[in-house]
Amino acid sequence: MNTLKTTFLMALLTVLLVTIGASLGGQGGMMMAFIVAVIMNGVSCGFSDKIVLRMYGAKEISADEAPTLHRILRDLTLVAQMPMPKLYRIPRQPQMRLHGQLVLYCALLAKESL
Numbered sequence: 001m002n003t004l005k006t007t008f009l010m011a012l013l014t015v016l017l018v019t020i021g022a023s024l025g026g027q028g029g030m031m032m033a034f035i036v037a038v039i040m041n042g043v044s045c046g047f048s049d050k051i052v053l054r055m056y057g058a059k060e061i062s063a064d065e066a067p068t069l070h071r072i073l074r075d076l077t078l079v080a081q082m083p084m085p086k087l088y089r090i091p092r093q094p095q096m097r098l099h100g101q102l103v104l105y106c107a108l109l110a111k112e113s114l
Helices: 003-045 048-056 067-080
Strands: 088-089 094-097 107-111
Touching: 003 048, 048 088, 067 088
Parallel strands: 088 107
Antiparallel strands: 094 107
């Protein structure tokens, strides 16, 4: 369901940008707005995990720092047959958050107090 919502919102943003581009610059403005929309959608899909990590000021957690957390996550990913995500520490809310568009590129954020 979230993928459907995201696709709908990205398509809506593209239509909005193309409409604004057409009203401001005719067919050339419409093409320019479409190119901008494609670039924006590509960047937001491809780099969403890095954007969120930087936004929260996340620092990667090594296996030496939190061996129990790494072990639990490794066990869970083995059972689910998923690749092991990187673990990051964030100094403020939320408590925990799993982020990433594709299973191959996800990251788990954990609050420092956990």
